[in-house]
Amino acid sequence: MSDNHTLTNIFYKNYLPSFISKKTVALSLYLTFILSLSILSVASAAQNSMPTDDEINANLKKFVAVKLKTDLSQLSENQRQMLSLLRDAAMIMDDIFWQQAYGSRDKLFAKWPKQSIQKLLAIHYGPWDRYSGDKPLFAKGGIKPPGANFYPADMDKRELEVAGQDNPALISPYTMVRRSANGKLISIPYHQFFATEHKLAAEKLRKASGLAQDPGFKRYLILRADALLNDDYQASDFAWMAMKNNLLDIIIGPIEIYEDKLGYKAAHEAFVLLKDMAWSKKLEMYAKLLPSWQKQLPVPQAYKQDSPGAESDLGVYDVLLYAGDASATRAIAVHLPNDAEVQLIAGSRRLQLKNAMEAKFNHIVKPMARLLIEPSQLDHVSLQAFFNNTMYHEIAHGLGVKKLVVSKNSVESALKENSWMVEEGKADALGLFIAAKLQQKEGWPRDKLLDSLVTSFTSIFRSIRFGSSSSHARANLIRFNYLKEKKVFIRSPQGLYRIDPKRMEAALSSLIAIILRLQGDGDYAGVIKFEKKYGTIGPQLAKDLQRLQNAGIPQDAVFE
Ligand SMILES: [Zn+2]
Structure with missing residues (x-):
């Protein structure tokens, strides 16, 4: 079902960007009407080819549901309260990711009310099979656009790259791309497109910072909250690199560029984490060996001229919650931040999710x-x-x-x-x-x-x-x-x-x-x-x- 990958999507949303004129809205409502007609026909065709229980179960069987185990007894009352705020902030990233990967989850679920189907849609964050090259999960489903819902569905890579030469914001990792009334590609920064969500998540992080006792973590939470309001994540990335001793951690925001197969847009995600202090200590020593390994790489000098950050921090964590892109990919290890400038100056952190x-x-x-x-x-x-x-x-x-x-x-x-x-x-x-x-x-x-x-x-x-x-x-x-x-x-x-x-x-x-x-x-x-x-x-x-x-x-x- 490709219908939500259209202009209709942003106009149903309650945060219509303020710079879009009334004329645009009128035109779009007209388009919405036309599209709705086509949706109706697609929907009724799909109704006829409702997947059978066998088909649904065959796909669900590809997944084993596992309860993630960890020991929370070491958390103080303060930390428990903080954890619940972090969880709230993380789940907001999940909502945003749905919109980036597909469109409106609620509308999709309304179309497929059956619980087992919804379970399947939730695993794949949309009607396409992430484990079979994004093939439609159900007969008559549309093709997933390579740029997911980050861009208008009718845009191709070439159009983006040509337009991106004049307007680099179009290929920024932190903007959604839509069409203006005259069909031109326009970019809308995440903190505007997802203004409601970003503000709410920032508020949760700020509240959590009030409970944080570790000064490094407190500072990171405040800077990350700020970053969600202006899409400038660098200061918070540096703060994340600087903190060392906090037991709880959260990775949150638009981060990896996996979902956008055109290769530009960062998708929203969150990991709520609990650090395994003893294991982490044991592993720190490996990072110190990076420079010597770099020298031994089997390539001529030019291909190993960078000096890798020996400061890099290696940690072992238990995952308390995956959300958004992180939940779609279910990584067992993370290497961040992606900002190359931060990496060169402060190194990076490698998190193993035990x-x-x-x-x-x-x-x-x-x-x-x-x-x-x-x-x-x-x-x-x-x-x-x-x-x-x-x-x-x-x-x-x-x-x-x-x-x-x-x-x-x-x-x-x-x-x-x-x-x-x-x-x-x-x-x-x-x-x-x-x-x-x-x-x-x-x-x-x-x-x-x-x-x-x-x-x-x-x-x-x-x-x-x-x-x-x-x-x-x-x-x-x-x-x-x-x-x-x-x-x-x-x-x-x-x-x-x-x-x-x-x-x-x-x-x-x-x-x-x-x-x-x-x-x-x-x-x-x-x-x-x-x-x-x-x-x-x-x-x-x-x-x-x-x-x-x-x-x-x-x-x-x-x-x-
Ligand atoms: Zn990797």
Whole structure:
């Protein structure tokens, strides 16, 4: 159902931007009328093809509902009160994300009153299957626009980029794009488009700051509240980097650019977090090793000239709540802030989300391994390695270059909508490079490295199942085919895999060199060629993925 991806959407909203004239409204109401007629016909057609219970249940079965566990007994009464305010603020991000990803959730739910359907729509934040390349969930559903609801549905990438040259606000991460009366693209800053929501969330954060005892957290909450009122997030990002000792934390606002497949708009999200102090201390030391790893990257000097922030802060957290984009992607680790200036000056923080990771390992990775990995290597698929790999992946985001080798432009602007896919692929491959370096440095037994390699290999299948609309999935598919070409694994006729660790290390090293060059050169065409060569699901892999599905292994965990 693509109807809400239209002009109608913003006019139903109660915060019609003040600069839109009455004439615009009149025209739009006329358009709304026309569109409503077409909606009616689509809706009645869809009514006839209502999905059957079997179809709905088949999709719902791809998810396992897991209750996230954590110990809240250590919280003071003050902190409990603060937690409830943070939760309120987070849920506002969820409302905004719905509008960015689709449009009005209430209208969509009204159209599909059946509870099981609503459950499905809530998991996908709209009527498109996030795990199958955004295909419509139901017959007769429209196609999801690549720019979701951030832009007018009839706009294409070229129109945006041409108009964006004269008006850079159109391609700012913090604006919604709509059409004016004469059809021109206009940008509306988030703090105006979502004025009601941003104000309310800011108020909640400010109230929470009144309860905060940690001075760093108090300051961050105040600055983040300010940022929601003007869309200038940098000061609050610096404040977030500066705080160290707070038990509770919240990541909130427009942050990641995953939802907009045109690659410009940050989507709203929130994580409410509880820090695991003991674990975090243990991991701090790894960040100090970043500069030495940067020097050892298997590329010429030019591709490793940046000095990574050794100050980077590595923390372990339990998730209390996911909202918005975070809930749609259900990340098990986070690397923030994204602001490259803040990263260069203050470094970045890498957060491992322990309880979420454990849930995914127990319900997905381990059961998958039993179907995919040869018995002789099955014991190498371990929770500890899964946890470590995710940590190495997060550290690895800090390695390599952020700016092109030949100019001062950012890698991100050069690789555009593919930049995240390449960056995730880099972090996965480099994460295992870090594991190998630690093995040499710390004198680990080889088995520990083998744990990392086999667990990572198993995890490739988990990621590919996220579907082609996920940057992570595309990156993992490329890695799978690359490792296959390098004969890193053998597959028994029963479909059980065994990897050769030596070959895997060598293949990863050459893959890293390719990726770091694509990034350093900002080689947009090269990335497309690379994905064309390695980015397809071959018949054997398709069969294995089907086998996982037939065995009823969920694609992902939905957290309660
Ligand atoms: Zn990542």
